[in-house]
Amino acid sequence: MPSTHSILLAEEDPVCRTFLADNLAADGYDVVVAIDKRDALVKLHLKPDLVLCDVNGETIGLVDAVRQEGGFASRVDPLTPLIVLSRKADALMCVRLLEHGCDDVIRKPFSYRELLARVQAVLRRSQGQLRTAERVVQIGPLEIDTVSRTARISGQLVEFATKELALLTHMAGDPNRVFTKDELLRDVWGYRARGRTRTLDAHALKVRHKLRNLDETHWMENVWGVGYRLLPSRPFDEASAA
The missing domain is CATH 1.10.10.10 (Winged helix-like DNA-binding domain superfamily/Winged helix DNA-binding domain)
Known part of the structure; x- marks a missing residue:
């Protein structure tokens, strides 16, 4: 089981939200759930180790809020790993999301085992960067x-x-x-x-x-x-x- 990393899960689809929250918790993660962008912004003060999100048309806004150096800097480290889930992410949208600062994009529908592997990889990379610097x-x-x-x-x-x-x-x-x-x-x-x-x-x-x-x-x-x-x-x- 992984060590207790915390994940802020911002997902508007209640079925997907429940599925991910239950499975990530079963895999040893401390999961904080947000139902939309506004809820996620409020819960950033908990300083999660990773943000996993799909808030429909407001996803890029949430990415920008995490990455900006002013305003939300007291709530969350702007280098916090961030993975976006999206049903609409074609190649152009993936590039746009990555250029805005997200660390990975996972298209829906997804395999949970693949999602878990990507979460682990992003957290390893983040922790590795912290250790080397x-x-x-x-x-x-x-x-x-x-x-x-x-x-x-x-x-x-x-x-x-x-x-x-x-x-x-x-x-x-x-x-x-x-x-x-x-x-x-x-x-x-x-x-x-x-x-x-x-x-x-x-x-x-x-x-x-x-x-x-x-x-x-x-x-x-x-x-x-x-x-x-x-x-x-x-x-x-x-x-x-x-």
Whole structure:
């Protein structure tokens, strides 16, 4: 049985809601039920380990409410894993949901065993990211505080959007390593296939520009045809001695 992770289940269909609540509870999860978006927003203060939701036309609004850094930040960590259930999720809608910040999309009707496996995978990925970046990651003048979700260069605050900071934090856990695009899209965005999205490239470009605005170090390199790496240039001790 899994350890007692808490799941906020926001599901408007009463049959599906009861089915999932009963089965997830039987599998060892602490399930909090919400009947619609408004109810879910109220119950975010319980700080669930994962949000599982289908609130029909308001699902993207709920995703945005969880991911935004202001307003609901005191109720829920904006990096909280979030899985969307949807009967209408074609390929375009899946991409849209993922770009808004959800970690996975499961189409209805679904196999409960597959849903359970995906819940476990998303929670493992989330916990793994917390373990590799427990509090502060520091590389030269760059300091990332994963608890307050802030980044500083030589003590000066750098403003990052949620996914920009998640990308930087993930790569900072193993500087100089080349991360493939498939790896980053899977581990940071939860994509199962790259498709034709430019989400990663757009976020990497913004991160690079924001860092270089405060420090001339070549922070992030686009390794052509492969992916990205952080700090491909000289180590800081060599650079500072030059």
